[in-house]
Structures are given as structure tokens and as C-alpha cells.
Amino acid sequence: EAGVAQSPRYKIIEKRQSVAFWCNPISGHATLYWYQQILGQGPKLLIQFQNNGVVDDSQLPKDRFSAERLKGVDSTLKIQPAKLEDSAVYLCASSPPAGGPQHFGDGTRLSIL
């Protein structure tokens, strides 16, 4: 089965610019997650979708971050405007409807200059 697809793999922008990341989960996986992984730390959950509805976005900095999953399949995460502290790897994961382990994509490494 195809894994979780993410793009781009790398992105370099200047602070105050905007950036968007894309994720396509494993087919049939109802739950989709976005994580932020800062260098030297474990992943931190930003937002969790169940189909196209938000289950948990308590850790999402809503003044600058937004995410959507319009058709309950792929998802985009946007940062506008970016700050230096947003430099991190952004990981997308998905899990099947009945629960079970989360499967991760390779991530997007974001560098803010």
C-alpha cells in the first residue's frame, strides 16, 4: 500500500512570508494528523482531523497557522506569516477508521531565514 505522501520535502522562506504544505494520507484512513517536530524534540500534535472535521486543534497557533481537509482526504497546512521559531519538520500522519497505529510521511523540513 502507498504510504503517506507529503510535499514539498524542503522549503526555505524568509520570516513574515507565507508557506503551505500538502499531505495525502493512506487510502481509507479517516484520521489525519499534523505534527511539528523542532530539532532535538519529539513531534508535537498541531491538529487532528476525523474525515473533514477537526477533532483537536488545541496546540495550533491559530493566529498564524491554519489547516483544512475539505473532502476528507488530502490536507493542507498553512503558515502566514512565518516566524523564525516555526523552523521545524512538519509531519503528516494518518490512521485507519477503527484506530490503530499512526503512519507517518517523510515530512517537510521548513527553514525560516
Add this chain to the structure above:
Amino acid sequence: GNSVTQMEGPVTLSEEAFLTINCTYTATGYPSLFWYVQYPGEGLQLLLKATKADDKGSNKGFEATYRKETTSFHLEKGSVQVSDSAVYFCALLNFGNEKLTFGTGTRLTIIP
């Protein structure tokens, strides 16, 4: 709240050495426990899991046993290889919200 504490790294071992990476947790209820591995430039891959007390997860020569009495889930391997060099994350998941809580990761380097 939930938390996971991992042995601090980095850890450097010689090939064929015995590996232990400690992991302890704090959680309400009875979480499932996981070890994920992250190779350079890649996302996290599930290495092994255990869903209840005394369960042993195993994969690729790695093992970990869910110890409720000590709230631990230590990762072990009897003979490591250079290809095991990676960052290892311990994590827990409480059913109901399906949220994974990760430790900070332990970087493992195996030298020939």
C-alpha cells in the same frame, strides 16, 4: 496529563553490543505504548507496540515489555548493527482521543 520520559542521548555503541533505551511514562488509564524509529531524512516508522500490561512488542530483533508496576517500556536489542543508527521515540496513546504523546527521542549511533 500524559507524558513520556526517555533516556537522554546521544548513545554510541559498537556493533554487536547490547542496547537498552529507557522509557517511562505518566498517564491516566491504560495507554498503549509504542516505539517509533526515525532514520535520517525520513518520517517516523512504527517499530513495535504493546497494548496492555505485560505485553511484549517485538520487531527486527528489538523488544520492549509493558511494565505497569514501574510505568516503563524500555527498548532492548541483543546485538545492534550499523543499520540500527537512528533516532528512537517512545510514545503513548490513550484511547478515546487517539492522541500520541512522544518522548524527546534518543539518537543512537552504532560504530563498526
